Amino acid sequence: MKKSNKLNRREFLAAAGAAAVSMPYLIPSGVLAGPRRIGANEKITVAHIGVGGMGGHHLRDMINRRKKGQVNIAAVCDIDKNRLVNALKTAGPGVEPYHDYRYILQRKDIDAVVIATPDHWHGVQTVHAAECGKHVYVEKPACCTIEEGKAMVAAAKENNVSVQVGSQGRSQPEAYLAHRYLVNGNIGHVSRVDCFHYPSPEDNNPVPDSNPPAELDWDMWLGPLHWRPYNQRYCHGVFRWLLESGGGQIRDRGAHVMSCAMWWMGADGTGPVTVEATGTAPKKGLWDSAVLMDVTYTFKNPDWVLTWRQMPNNKLPKAEERTGKEPGGKISRPGYGAIYRGDKGEFIHWGGDGGTWAEKKARQWELPAGGKDVYKSPGHKEDWFKGIKTGAKTIMNIEAAAGVANLCVLGNLSYILGRKLEWDQANQTIVGDRQAQRMMSRPQRHPYHL
Amino acid sequence: MSTNSLKKVSLAAGAAGVMAQTASTALGQGVDGLIAGIKSSSDKVRTEAWLGAGKAGAPAVKPLAKVMTDNDLEVARAAKRALWKIVRYTGRPGANQERRAVETELVRLLGDDQPVAVRREVLWMLSEIGARRSIEAVAGLLKNEELREDARMSLERIPNRRALAALKAGFEAAPEDFKPNIAQSLRKRGEEVAGYPCKKLVPTKKTDVKPL
Numbered sequence: 001m002k003k004s005n006k007l008n009r010r011e012f013l014a015a016a017g018a019a020a021v022s023m024p025y026l027i028p029s030g031v032l033a034g035p036r037r038i039g040a041n042e043k044i045t046v047a048h049i050g051v052g053g054m055g056g057h058h059l060r061d062m063i064n065r066r067k068k069g070q071v072n073i074a075a076v077c078d079i080d081k082n083r084l085v086n087a088l089k090t091a092g093p094g095v096e097p098y099h100d101y102r103y104i105l106q107r108k109d110i111d112a113v114v115i116a117t118p119d120h121w122h123g124v125q126t127v128h129a130a131e132c133g134k135h136v137y138v139e140k141p142a143c144c145t146i147e148e149g150k151a152m153v154a155a156a157k158e159n160n161v162s163v164q165v166g167s168q169g170r171s172q173p174e175a176y177l178a179h180r181y182l183v184n185g186n187i188g189h190v191s192r193v194d195c196f197h198y199p200s201p202e203d204n205n206p207v208p209d210s211n212p213p214a215e216l217d218w219d220m221w222l223g224p225l226h227w228r229p230y231n232q233r234y235c236h237g238v239f240r241w242l243l244e245s246g247g248g249q250i251r252d253r254g255a256h257v258m259s260c261a262m263w264w265m266g267a268d269g270t271g272p273v274t275v276e277a278t279g280t281a282p283k284k285g286l287w288d289s290a291v292l293m294d295v296t297y298t299f300k301n302p303d304w305v306l307t308w309r310q311m312p313n314n315k316l317p318k319a320e321e322r323t324g325k326e327p328g329g330k331i332s333r334p335g336y337g338a339i340y341r342g343d344k345g346e347f348i349h350w351g352g353d354g355g356t357w358a359e360k361k362a363r364q365w366e367l368p369a370g371g372k373d374v375y376k377s378p379g380h381k382e383d384w385f386k387g388i389k390t391g392a393k394t395i396m397n398i399e400a401a402a403g404v405a406n407l408c409v410l411g412n413l414s415y416i417l418g419r420k421l422e423w424d425q426a427n428q429t430i431v432g433d434r435q436a437q438r439m440m441s442r443p444q445r446h447p448y449h450l
Numbered sequence: 451m452s453t454n455s456l457k458k459v460s461l462a463a464g465a466a467g468v469m470a471q472t473a474s475t476a477l478g479q480g481v482d483g484l485i486a487g488i489k490s491s492s493d494k495v496r497t498e499a500w501l502g503a504g505k506a507g508a509p510a511v512k513p514l515a516k517v518m519t520d521n522d523l524e525v526a527r528a529a530k531r532a533l534w535k536i537v538r539y540t541g542r543p544g545a546n547q548e549r550r551a552v553e554t555e556l557v558r559l560l561g562d563d564q565p566v567a568v569r570r571e572v573l574w575m576l577s578e579i580g581a582r583r584s585i586e587a588v589a590g591l592l593k594n595e596e597l598r599e600d601a602r603m604s605l606e607r608i609p610n611r612r613a614l615a616a617l618k619a620g621f622e623a624a625p626e627d628f629k630p631n632i633a634q635s636l637r638k639r640g641e642e643v644a645g646y647p648c649k650k651l652v653p654t655k656k657t658d659v660k661p662l
Contacts, residue, residue: 081657081659084657084659085659088659088661088662089662092662093661093662094661094662095661095662096661097657097659097660097661098657099655099656099657099659100653100654100655100656100657101653102651102652102653102654103653103656105651105653106653124650128650128651131651132651206523206524208523217655220655226570226574226599226600226603227599227600228570281497281501281531282497283493283494283496283497284493284496284497284524284527285524286527288531416538417538417541417542418504418538418539419542432543433542433543434541434543435538435541435542435578435579438577438578438607438609439578441607442607443577443602443603443604443606443607443635443638444603445599445603446599446602446630446631446634447630447634447648447649447650447652448650449634449650
């Protein structure tokens with residue numbers, strides 16, 4: 001065996017090509033395809049991987065875009081047969097159903113994939129899609145481990161594909177207003193951002209392991225995770241409350257609220273120097289993510305502090321009263337957001353995902369002559385389409401998204417380990433803690449790996 | 451809401467958890483006390499017990515493993531979480547002696563006398579804190595059909611030369627159906643492997659759902 005630092009795409013293709021002589025079935029034709037160039041007025045052909053929950057929302061959204069002539073929908077894929085059948089009915093004729101997403105990656109007529117699978121699949125499927133030349137929209141949080149984030153960034157770059165991560169808060173109208181308000185110094189120099197969120201749920205209905213339902217491919221649901229018996233409390237949807245597959249509210253909503261913070265603070269591409277978390281564990285059941293968490297991230301050069309704090313509902317900041325005529329309408333999810341603390345005042349926003357609501361003073365503020373304007377997203381999917389067609393960097397590109405996901409990952413790691421962590425942003429590594437360093441990656445089951 | 455009041459609210463809400471983290475060890479109940487807490491029918495007592503297990507260290511490893519297969523699934527789960535607490539606590543920087551003692555006890559749980567579920571969990575624990583003394587026992591499980599994939603992943607994560615050597619030896623000895631798995635671990639560890647190209651992009655599962 002020869003020593004090599006890594007198997008890059010070219011070497012992988014060479015290896016696969018060499019193997020083709022004796023084992024041609026090992027070479028998926030799609031692997032050899034780079035991204036197709038798509039004209040400004042041309043339709044993008046998309047496929048959906050994971051069509052329940054948010055995946056169903058994305059499919060319905062894409063059907064609306066199909067009606068407008070923006071896209072073709074070529075395929076839907078799910079490892080739950082019931083969900084697949086339902087998605088097919090929703091999508092209508094001309095859409096091919098798949099159980100194994102890798103058939104989609106083989107198809108040269110498909111330009112882009114929308115990935116809305118459980119979090120533990122995001123990294124692997126994004127990397128695989130990029131290696132097959134597909135543009136990717138992947139649900140947040142981008143990755144479950146530091147290693148996955150690095151691999152996603154590298155795969156997007158090496159294969160020249162556009163990746164948009166589903167922290168769509170950045171594309172909301174009031175996110176633009178908040179961003180503009182903050183960067184123009186209306187509350188002065190901001191040295192602290194305190195994110196707030198209501199508690200994560202506890203598993204109050206634990207059940208023993210059992211056989212998986214007939215419609216579910218449990219082995220493929222697990223995918224990269226190590227094998228374990230099926231339990232109803234793993235899926236669907238509730239995967240979020242398990243540290244391995246979801247990671248609790250700090251990952252589910254942290255990937256939204258902290259995404260806004262990193263963007264508005266101009267901190268994409270930077271990272272904390274220390275991360276310290278404490279939390280309250282659930283008292284029973286399968287779910288193991290913290291019910292309440294208190295995480296402090298310290299940034300240097302420039303110096304600022306970001307916190308993530310979960311608290312009981314009655315302790316949350318009171319939501320602003322609205323008429324419903326504001327750009328973002330009424331605040332329908334007041335249970336999370338962030339307070340920005342500057343040397344001249346404070347600013348608060350609620351939400352941070354599909355609903356992002358900025359405090360009145362930011363909405364009413366008008367950009368003066370000579371003031372600094374900021375990027376205004378045309379919409380999260382539109383921004384992705386622009387990235388696909390022009391090569392422009394998407395608003396929640398994979399570098400930024402991996403950075404935000406790393407905050408969530410490091411917060412959970414500090415909570416799990418019960419100790420403060422030091423982070424080296426330049427080298428993307430934890431410093432001085434060998435166990436934590438090992439936990440920056442998690443070996444994945446064959447063949448569902450990066 | 452000010453920074454301080456936000457922090458107070460959050461900390462007060464989490465106070466029970468923080469207290470629980472220290473409760474059982476602070477009381478000096480020892481391993482017997484820990485196990486009694488883990489076996490309690492009270493959710494609160496069990497939770498306090500496993501949260502406080504970290505400092506119990508090596509002497510608690512075997513007794514906890516025994517409870518991991520308790521018929522009461524919440525008791526079994528609490529024992530597993532207690533064992534993980536020990537692993538996470540002893541893996542801290544500067545605690546090599548404690549870590550080695552726990553590692554030694556964990557390795558003893560990899561024998562055929564232990565249930566598969568316990569051994570699988572232990573393999574993952576060793577993937578976080580295992581070092582040279584783990585390798586032989588973990589590598590031995592590359593021959594066990596039920597546990598070989600977890601053993602492979604455990605070795606992949608242990609960053610020493612012995613683990614790499616064990617993977618190489620395991621690759622040579624592995625049956626054909628398992629060689630691609632070990633080949634993947636070897637690639638992750640920077641080795642080039644001839645004859646077993648990566649199959650990660652090869653689809654294998656067709657659907658019987660028909661297009662409309």
